Amino acid sequence: MKRSLVVAAVLGAAAIVAGDGRAAPATGGSLPSDPALALAALDRRIADLDAEEQSDKQELARLGNEVAADRTRVLVRGRAFYKLTRAGLLPVGGGFGSLVSYAMRVERARRLLVTDVQEESRLRSRAGQLARELERVARDRVSLASQRTAMDAARLAMEDEQRRQAAFDKAFQSSSGAGSDYVAVYGGSGFVPDAPSGGFSAARGRLLFPMVGRAEVRPAHREGTDGPGLEIHAPVGTVVRSVFAGRVAFADRYGPYGRIVILDHGDHYYTVSGDLDEIDVKIGQDVGAGERIGTVGDDGQGPMLYFEVRHGSQTVAPGAWLGL
Numbered sequence: 001m002k003r004s005l006v007v008a009a010v011l012g013a014a015a016i017v018a019g020d021g022r023a024a025p026a027t028g029g030s031l032p033s034d035p036a037l038a039l040a041a042l043d044r045r046i047a048d049l050d051a052e053e054q055s056d057k058q059e060l061a062r063l064g065n066e067v068a069a070d071r072t073r074v075l076v077r078g079r080a081f082y083k084l085t086r087a088g089l090l091p092v093g094g095g096f097g098s099l100v101s102y103a104m105r106v107e108r109a110r111r112l113l114v115t116d117v118q119e120e121s122r123l124r125s126r127a128g129q130l131a132r133e134l135e136r137v138a139r140d141r142v143s144l145a146s147q148r149t150a151m152d153a154a155r156l157a158m159e160d161e162q163r164r165q166a167a168f169d170k171a172f173q174s175s176s177g178a179g180s181d182y183v184a185v186y187g188g189s190g191f192v193p194d195a196p197s198g199g200f201s202a203a204r205g206r207l208l209f210p211m212v213g214r215a216e217v218r219p220a221h222r223e224g225t226d227g228p229g230l231e232i233h234a235p236v237g238t239v240v241r242s243v244f245a246g247r248v249a250f251a252d253r254y255g256p257y258g259r260i261v262i263l264d265h266g267d268h269y270y271t272v273s274g275d276l277d278e279i280d281v282k283i284g285q286d287v288g289a290g291e292r293i294g295t296v297g298d299d300g301q302g303p304m305l306y307f308e309v310r311h312g313s314q315t316v317a318p319g320a321w322l323g324l
Contacts, residue, residue, distance in 0.1 A: 035155050042148050046141065048158040053137045060130045063123050070120045076087050077116060083107045164254050171249035172261045172270060172313045200244055205323045207243040208289055209309055210273060211296070217324060219317075222306065224256035226315040229272075230322075231307040236303040237295040240273055241289075243322070248285045248293075257306060258299040263287065271318075274306035 024042045032038050077128035097140055209215075215234040221227030246263035249270065254260050261281060277297030281287060294307050309318040 002186075019235050035151065035158070039148070039151055039155065042144055042151065043225055046144050046148065049137050049141050049144065052136060053141075056130050056134050056137065060127060060134070063127045063130070067120060067127065070116055070123060074116045074120055076111065077109060077113045081106070081113050084109055150197055164252055167250055168254050168262075169253065171264070172310065199267050200246075200269040201267060203244055204321050207323070208241065209322060210240055210243055210305055212241070213238070213239050217319075219307065219319065222256055225306075225308075226310075226313075227308070228315060228317050230318050230324075232307055233307040234296050234303060234305065236277055236296055236298050238303075238305075240276060240294045240296060241294050241307055242291050242293050243289065244288045245289050246271070247263060247285060247287045248281045248283050248287065251279050251281055251283050259294070259297060261293045263293070268312045270310040272308035274307075274308075275301075275304055 022074055022212055032041055058293055084102075085091070145267065210232060211234055212232070215232050215238075217232050220229050220231040240261075244263075244265050246265040248261060249264040250260065250262035252260065254274075257272070259276040259279055260272060260274040261276065262270055262272050273293060275297050276294040276297045280295075281293045288294060296303055298304070307318055309316050309321050
């Protein structure tokens, strides 16, 4: 379903970018529903426009030479016709036969001149038509290039979203906890609690609070998230810390969570910290309890940290784990 929505968004973006919706010969027709086929169809149309532009430019260059040659003929025959019709050159002394012959030469010169003028007019008209076609081709190319850019961006966004989805899902598929060479570091409030034996599950009710200082906490179940979770309201930039030692399984932007860090605490226990402004850890990095992982951000709902605890892929109520 997600893929079909992305495809619809891709094609919708292409339709919007197309401008006023008028279908030109090179750009008209619907695009295939498959993004790859739609991109291939756009590439073919762009190639057709390139070929049409090349052909029109070649014909326009040829017409330019023909117009220049025809113009030269018009000037030469115009001068000849003018000389023939000058009053002082009429063959008045050669008799009727000479007059008739003269009249025939004048008429032939006139017809040739008219033919050349008409041909020049036809060539210039065709040149004007080609110039308009080239302008239309340029507009169509801009439209298609914009569609191509929009669809490319949508395709890359879809691939990036699929990558993030795969990485997000993969983060909950295996659990290793911190590395064997890991040394727990506690801090933040200045209080150094004893590391509970028995791992994360033994720390239920004794996990560190995700940030130091005063914060307002309320249960939340956000649309698009598995929930339940906690919205922990604090100023933007407040340091967010690890509630228990673990290894970073995911650190990126993801859907309704915004910028998010997932820590793997071993035995398939995870904590999820979302709506971050900054992410200060990298995937695979070992972090200690109380160690900084990022800062509070604001994704448009007010500055807060969105916090979840998960066992496997199931979200569990986090309040009890934090002793709330």
